[in-house]
Amino acid sequence: MTTTGEDHRAALTGPWWWPRRRSAVLDVTLAALSSIECASQGADFAGGVGLPSGAGLVFGMLVGAVLLVRRRWPVAVVLVAIAVTPAEMGFLLGVVGLYSLAASEAPRRIIAGLAGMSLLGALIVFYVRTEQEAAAGALPAEGWFVLFIALTMSLGLTAPPVLLGLYVGARRRLMESLRERADSLERELQLLAERAEERAEWARSEERTRIAREMHDVVAHRVSLMVVHAAALQAVARKDPEKAVRNAALVGDMGRQALSELREMLGVLRTGEGSVSTAQGAGSVPLAAVGAAAAAAASRAAGDGGVPVGDGPCLADLDELVGQSRVAGMAVVLSVEGELRAYAAAVEQTAFRVVQEALTNVHKHAAGARTHVRLAHRTSEIAMQVENEAPPVDGEGAAARLPSGGNGLVGMRERVSALGGVFVSGPTDSGGFRVSAVIPRGV
Structure with missing residues (x-):
């Protein structure tokens, strides 16, 4: 098991300049051995040159103790070891140094220079001693043998x-480089994990927004028509019973269709919650399934009998x-x-949704107003416009108005912008309201 640089630095608990306690114990032991060696050699050297042996002993102990600062x-x-080389002492000091x-x-260059000086000093000392022993007859007297x-x-x-x-x-x-690299990789992995979590959260938020938009498009239009028919039913219930019966039947059909679509979406949500524990990315899988269900329900919202129309609404359903x-x-x-052209499925669905939501807004805010829906097929784009005149001021129109959550225009703008199109909305000079959108062809 390897440790990172932070763990390695945290383990440096030795006293003074030692990284660990065992390093201090090792250096103290080496210094003690070197002091003993130098003290013995210093006493012999002092006796040989006519100095007190005690002075050589103390000097040797001090020289050997220099190993305490070797780290x-x-x-x-090394300089101390080179300096005492002529006295034939401090061999352990020189080797460890x-x-x-x-x-x-x-x-x-400093290592090479000091190593060369130490080699030269040791060569001279050993040459002199070997030649002395050869002269005394202990070794062969040949010059090449002494030099060797x-x-x-x-x-x-x-x-x-x-x-x-x-x-x-x-x-x-x-090893230090590997530790630093491991620290760097660990930090990068942590950043990548944080970014991945941010992207996952962003994806979940986008998916929730898309699902909310789909549910709004699927349900709001049909419920708006139900409220309009209910208002008309209330107005004609006593004057024209047959028309009231027809309006009541329409309201019932639309209510059943809306409930069926909502039940399917909620069923997918419950199924997604049950599969969270077995699916990776639990936040995005159920949401994607709900989005698919919402798109399927949206396709049925385009038809009157609740029959799916392809994979989603298209321009033919206008x-x-x-x-x-x-x-x-x-x-x-x-x-x-x-002339009608072939468009990408997303383009046709978005164009349909814009017209659908614009008509829903007319039902909500300008019930009874005359409305113009214009669709233009161009070479590289498709344009649509829904414009209503000023709403009537009679009591019937006021009764048909519906509450609004204020998300219709926002959803239309998001849909059009996601495909690289342009969306414009606002009141007209005549007191009405206009919604315009231009979407690239996408094929």
């Missing part, structure tokens, strides 16, 4: 610690849509310009 100041340790220097972050022994001993004391230190330093830097409004008592004039 903090490795250059100083060279290793610490090579493993540190010191520049390569001195060179081998000096390389043995300098090359291995330097090479090992370089390897350990490179490995340490690699005549039937206008006919429903005429039956409800609205004076609607439909005019079509240009």
Whole structure:
């Protein structure tokens, strides 16, 4: 199991400059061994040159204790080891110092320079000692043999610690780089997870908005016609019983269709809630299913008998849509310009929805007003306009007005803008209201 850089830094609990307590224990142990070695060699050197052995002993202990700062100041340790080389003391100090220097972050030229000085000092010392032993008869007196022994001993004391230190330093830097990379990747993964959650939340919000828009389009138009027929039924109930019966039958049919569509949508919602635990992305799967159900119900809203029309409403259903409004008592004039062309399904559905919602708004806010529906087929786009005149001021028109949630125009604008079209709405100079939209062909 690997640790990240933050975990590694959190584990650095050693005293002073030591990263860990065990590192401090190791350096204290090495310093103690080096002090013992240097004290023994210092006492021998002091006796050989006529100095008190105690002075050499104390000096050797102080020199060996320099290993305590090998992690903090490795250059100083190597310089001290080079300085005491002529006294033939501090071999452990030199070996550990060279290793610490090579493993540190010191520049390569400093490591090479100090290693060369240490090699040269050890070569001279070993050459002199080997030649003295050869002169005393302990070793062969040939010059090449003396040089070979001195060179081998000096390389043995300098090359291995330097090479090992370089390897350990490179490995340490690699591990630190890997820890930093792991930290960076962890941060990136965290950011990606946060962005993915934001995108999922945005997708869920968009899907909920789309479902609300579909339900509004499916139900609002039919319920609006029901209210209009109910108002007409109330007005003619005593004057024309036969017409009242027909209006009552229409209201009943539309009510049953609206209930059927709502029941299907709510059924899909309940089914989606039951499948949340088994589907990944539980927030988006049920919503998509509801959106599909809403689109299917919307296709049935275009027909009078509740029969699905393809995968959704299309421009061919405009005549039937206008006919429903005429039956409800609205004076609607439909005019079509240009030749019928093939459009993308989304374009036809959006065009139908714009006209449907505009007619619904006329039923709500201008009951009884004369309305003009214009559709223009152009080369690369389709244009539609629904314009009503000023509503009548008689009591019947006022009674037919319906409450509004204020979302119809917003939904139309969102639909048209999603397809790259242009939507404009506003009152006319004559007191009416106009809704216009232009949608690219999309095929």
